[in-house]
Amino acid sequence: MDTALVAEIAELRAENDQLNTALSSRTVIDQARGMIMALAFCSSERAWGLLVDVSQHCNIKLRDVAVALTVTVQGEPLPEKMRHEVGRALKRLNAGC
Numbered sequence: 001m002d003t004a005l006v007a008e009i010a011e012l013r014a015e016n017d018q019l020n021t022a023l024s025s026r027t028v029i030d031q032a033r034g035m036i037m038a039l040a041f042c043s044s045e046r047a048w049g050l051l052v053d054v055s056q057h058c059n060i061k062l063r064d065v066a067v068a069l070t071v072t073v074q075g076e077p078l079p080e081k082m083r084h085e086v087g088r089a090l091k092r093l094n095a096g097c
Contacts, residue, residue: 025063032066035073040093050089057085 029051036047051069055062058081068078069086078086 025066028070029063029066032069035069040090042093046093050086050093053089053092054082054085057088058082 032051033044033047036042036050037044040047040050042050051062051065054060055065058065060082065082068076068082072078077083
């Protein structure tokens with residue numbers, strides 16, 4: 001098989017994997033955003049800001065924050081530092097209303 005063709009196939013497979021990961025991440029982030037919107041009675045933009053804020057303060061990827069939040073509906077507790085930061089972010093969000 002042609003070397004250029006093999007390289008192109010490898011690039012396309014890598015791009016496909018990246019797109020699948022991004023799509024999966026987007027779904028869980030949107031679910032977490034919806035949870036925040038319902039619980040904090042805020043807009044989508046404010047919920048996004050809260051997730052970003054928690055992600056930055058905990059130094060954890062946004063997707064991982066979203067996963068941790070969404071599994072709480074299955075009885076999984078939030079990690080202590082994240083729980084603390086979510087509480088602080090909610091207080092800041094409510095103070096801004």
